[in-house]
Amino acid sequence: MLDILIQNGSIIDGTGKKAYIGDIGVSGGKITFHTDKESAAHIINASGKIVCPGFIDFHSHGDMVLGQDFAKLCKVSQGITTEIAGQCGSSMFPVRPEKLDLYQTLLSVGTATYPDDMPNWTTFARYLEYAKQVPLAANIKFLVGHGSLRLAVMGYACRKPTKEELEQMKTLLRECMENGALGMSSGLIYTPSAYAETEELIELAKVVAEYDGLYATHMRNESYDVVNSVKEAIEIGRQSGVRVSISHHKVCGKPNWGLSQETLKLVEDAIAEGIRITLDQYPYTASMTHLNACIPPWYFTEGIPAMAEKLKDPDIRKKLKAEIAH
Incomplete structure (x- = not known):
């Protein structure tokens, strides 16, 4: 029966x-x-x-609202039974308790509340202990955010990592992969990920490749320079051997429409070369991010609260307005 x-x-x-x-x-x-x-x-x-089978939400920030009732409802009511979280360079781990305020401003695009246990998420293994105690309505798999790794080691420093700092990031990333993380994500329009050069991302992606993990990237530019951004993603895959996924591929701005023909050909050629690369795309024409993504990244070297303080200066606002426009 x-x-x-x-x-x-x-x-x-x-x-x-x-x-x-x-x-x-x-x-x-x-x-x-x-x-x-x-x-x-x-x-x-x-x-x-x-x-039909449950749908997979391949690009989710559900880790930021893990277990909250509205987060569970908005997924299962659409038939989503699996989500891939930790996207765009931001993950809830690994945390350095002394930098907790910086983490919370980094993650504020996705949540307004932070669990009391958050200071203890110094490793992915420790975060999983928390996640397993939270009531979930769907399966969830985690990426570790490059921005979170960089924040743990370098804060908002706008420079290359030293050799020692890069090794620290690799060690944190390896712990995540050893404990079942799907891979690493980057958000290269967001600080502090925006401060990383391609070489840094390649070196970290090599660690992910050791575990046949995934490198999911919100690229450096999704408008006028989208072609070069796709080329960078491909080069990271080429030099590291990692599997690459271009997140929410789009071409913003009417003057740039049509560049998708070039970007898609780049991806097809990379696949023919043997690079393991794919992309995902929104099923709608809108997108969303936090407003401070419009502000040049050199204003964030002391973190988001310090940047907000600078905005009180009329001269800085005037200068900033010109930089955003051009």
Whole structure:
């Protein structure tokens, strides 16, 4: 006897086959397609409805609101049962307690509340202990944010890391990969990720490649310089051997429309070369980020609160307005 029998649904099974009418059984938490009209404790008539596997939200910041009721509801109500979090260079780990205020301003685009346990998330293993105690409505896999790694070691320093600092970032990243992180993400329009040069990202990506992990990148530019940004992502994959995913690929600004023909050809050529690269894309024409992304990164070298303080100066606002415009 089945636990659940879903009858007469239009089944899309995820294999690429066309939709077909059929029944699905659930027994002991397992799905079976061969029900043969078995009896069931609970029968659902899905006539006129689509039955399909849960969707994967491949670009999520769900780690910032992990376990909160609205976060769970907004996913499962769309049929999302798996999300890949820690995107765009920002993750909730690894934390350095003495820099907690800097972490919280970095993460403020995605949340307004921070768990009391956050100062203890000095490693990914410790963060997972917290995550396993939180009620979840979907599966979740984590990327470690490059910005969080850099913040842990260098704060908002706008320079190359020393050899010792790079090794510290590698050590933190390796701990994350050893404990099951999917890979590393970068947010190269956001500070402090924006301060990293390509060489730094290649060296860190080599660590990720050791575990066949993923490098997911919010590129340096998604408008007038998007072509060079795609080239950088490809070069990181070429030199490190890491799998690359270009996040939410787009071309912003009407004067730049059409550049996607060039960027997509670059990706296709890279695949033909043997580089493992893919991209994802929004299913809509809007996008969202925090307003301070419009401000040049050299204003953030002391962190976001210090930058906000500078904005009180009329002369700095005037100078900033000119820099944003040009």
